[in-house]
Amino acid sequence: MWIQAWNYLLNHPDKILGWTLQHLYIILVANVAAAIIGILIGIYISGKGREHIAETVIYFASIMMTIPSLALYGILMGILSLLSLPSIGFLPVVIALTLYGLLPIIRNTYAAIREVDPAMIEAGRGMGMSEKQILTKVKLPLAVPIIMAGLRQAVVMNIGIAAIGSYIGAGGLGQPIFRGIANYRTDLILIGAICVSLLSIIVDMIMGRLEWLTTPKGVRIRRNQ
Amino acid sequence: MIKLEHVRKIFTDGTEAVKDLSLEIGEGEFCVFLGPSGCGKTTSMKMINRLIPMTSGKIYIQGVDTMKLNVNELRRGIGYAIQNIGLFPHLTVEQNIATVPMLKNWSRAKQRSRAEELLDLVGMDPGIFIDRYPSELSGGQQQRIGVARSLGADPPILLMDEPFGAIDPITRVNLQDEFLKIQAKIKKTIAFVTHDINEAIKMGDKIVLMKDGELVQYSDPSSLLYTPKNEFVRNFVGADRVLKSLRLHKAKDVMQKPPLLVQIGEAPSRIKERMEKNMLKWAMLVDENEHFLGWITPDDLKESKRIKDIIKPPTVTATLGTPLNEALSMMFNSVIGTLAVLDDKKRLAGVLSFQHMRDVLGQYMDDSKTDTGGIQG
Missing domain, CATH: 3.10.580.10 (CBS-domain)
Known part of the structure; x- marks a missing residue:
């Protein structure tokens, strides 16, 4: 079985590369969308006097996470077909992954901004920074590494969930797995599984590096002490 | 010059933090707001730069009604230093000191030379410290940077909220002495909040002693010690007021x-x-x-x-x-x-x-x- 998988790899590198790229493309689109929406929501709900909204938003984002991916795909297929949009393939999978990715991103953005030392905010305000300047010059630079950690969590989690998306025709590395299951081709299952796992590990490492790079130098020094 | 006229503050929960406060802080005067916690001293100070909006009354700075100014412009014209310092950890010492100059769009070169100048003023070598980060400094050094930052754009007025409160006693005394020397050079109009009577006597040209949102005695430190207005002042300055008054006199x-x-x-x-x-x-x-x-x-x-x-x-x-x-x-x-x-x-x-x-x-x-x-x- 391992030898067969190895042979498949040698004979069809183009196919494997194709699935991987498809997989990455889905992840990229979904997580860019999740990042934009999640960070904006996170910034919004971290505003003064919005604690209740924050609680509600994070509650719903957590519920979203508890819905099994296949069920969510099903629900989305129903909604999309009502709107006469493509109900299988790329679109429902990207929407589902975006929804899954929101929670860690919203939660981290919210927590990071709320945790900025109030003394810094008071100092900034007292020196004449506008609320927008406090956000862009103080809160966000300090929050970025924590937001990045949330994004990393979302991306790695979504790489796994995206594999299931192949079931409804989105392509990607789930494809050899499902085809293998249907045809008793363990070599295909193995190829798919190993590739998804490797992808997760590599992307996680890259995101970890990114997290470090976006940490302001002055903050990094503090952590090392 | 800072002038408060019938200033009141009632918080939304109904507590009257400051009741009808009127006073004037003269040009170049070091005025200490003193009193037990909850007396309204910090609230009074923060109404000057509108960090806390007043309920009624007027505050004038150099004769200008503070309510008539853009709030951010007002604050950029007033130096502000706080107990917890609040240095920005992601910015260098230079960028921290030049916060207000940056907000005022000074050129980079001017920001740097101002930061160097202020580091010299607070007794820190710019060659060593200007590109450091706050986390690389000791508590005393950080507070010095906090003071330097409040002087960033050379404001005529400084508000200081227990700036030396969170520092160990030895460093605190040094910082107090150094700051008095600095003040002798720069002669800013200062509103300084503290609950420490010794600090007030040491630092202030004038002391505003407050209780329950009201001004009890506004006088120079020696009058506060030698002619306390009432029992509260007498108790607040303490039975050892003669000993405390010693520091007011020089050999x-x-x-x-x-x-x-x-x-x-x-x-x-x-x-x-x-x-x-x-x-x-x-x-x-x-x-x-x-x-x-x-x-x-x-x-x-x-x-x-x-x-x-x-x-x-x-x-x-x-x-x-x-x-x-x-x-x-x-x-x-x-x-x-x-x-x-x-x-x-x-x-x-x-x-x-x-x-x-x-x-x-x-x-x-x-x-x-x-x-x-x-x-x-």
């Missing part, structure tokens, strides 16, 4: 002329004679340039040695600017119980004794006759 204000000066060439027998004549148990030895060489006591003269051989170099001496609280503690360390005061060229300028200090301070105590001496409490 040069109280010292006497040295009663018995002795030159190095004088014969021991003659010195002995002069001591007996003056009924003194000591004489002060000086050289031809009036430099103080030490004390001579009758014991030293017993074994008819030459004066040169019995010189004991003075261990403790005060300078003209030594505050009396320090001078007093030096006296306890001096064998003679009397302290020599030297001028900046190390020449003998005068002498301080317990008895004389008592006499001088007694003059200030207007109510000393009615006071039962602090036993009442």
Whole structure:
């Protein structure tokens, strides 16, 4: 079985590369969308006097996470077909992954901004920074590494969930797995599984590096002490 | 100049934090807002730069109604330093100090030269510190940067909210001394909040003592100590207010002329004679340039040695600017119980004794006759 998988790899590198790229493309689109929406929501709900909204938003984002991916795909297929949009393939999978990715991103953005030392905010305000300047010059630079950690969590989690998306025709590395299951081709299952796992590990490492790079130098020094 | 007119603050929960406060802080004056916690001192200060909006009343800065200005422009024109410092950890020392210049769109070069200038002012070497991050500095250094930052765009007015409150006592004293020196140079109009009476007496030209949102006494530190307006002030300044008042006086204000000066060439027998004549148990030895060489006591003269051989170099001496609280503690360390005061060229300028200090301070105590001496409490 391992030898067969190895042979498949040698004979069809183009196919494997194709699935991987498809997989990455889905992840990229979904997580860019999740990042934009999640960070904006996170910034919004971290505003003064919005604690209740924050609680509600994070509650719903957590519920979203508890819905099994296949069920969510099903629900989305129903909604999309009502709107006469493509109900299988790329679109429902990207929407589902975006929804899954929101929670860690919203939660981290919210927590990071709320945790900025109030003394810094008071100092900034007292020196004449506008609320927008406090956000862009103080809160966000300090929050970025924590937001990045949330994004990393979302991306790695979504790489796994995206594999299931192949079931409804989105392509990607789930494809050899499902085809293998249907045809008793363990070599295909193995190829798919190993590739998804490797992808997760590599992307996680890259995101970890990114997290470090976006940490302001002055903050990094503090952590090392 | 800062002027408060009938300023009131009622918080949304109904507490009246400041009740009808009117006062004026003169140009270049160091005004300390003092009082127990919850007295409204911090609220009063924060209404000046509108960090807390006032409920009614008017505040004028250099004659301009603060409500008529854009709030951010107003704050950029007022230096602000707080207890927790609030340095930005992701920015370098330079960027921290130049926060307000940056907000005012100064050029990068001008921001850097201003940061260098201010680092010099607070006694930190720009060559070493300008590109460091706050996390690389000690607490005292961070607070210095906090003070430098509040002076960023050279505002005429400074608001300081217990800026030395969170620092260890030794560093705090150093920072206080240094800040007084800085203030002597820059002469800003300062509103400084503290709950520490000693800090208030040491730092302030004027003290605003508040209680329950009301101004109780607004006066210079010596009036607060010597003529407390009522029982609350008396209790707040404490039974040791005479001791506290010591730091308000400098050695040069109280010292006497040295009663018995002795030159190095004088014969021991003659010195002995002069001591007996003056009924003194000591004489002060000086050289031809009036430099103080030490004390001579009758014991030293017993074994008819030459004066040169019995010189004991003075261990403790005060300078003209030594505050009396320090001078007093030096006296306890001096064998003679009397302290020599030297001028900046190390020449003998005068002498301080317990008895004389008592006499001088007694003059200030207007109510000393009615006071039962602090036993009442």
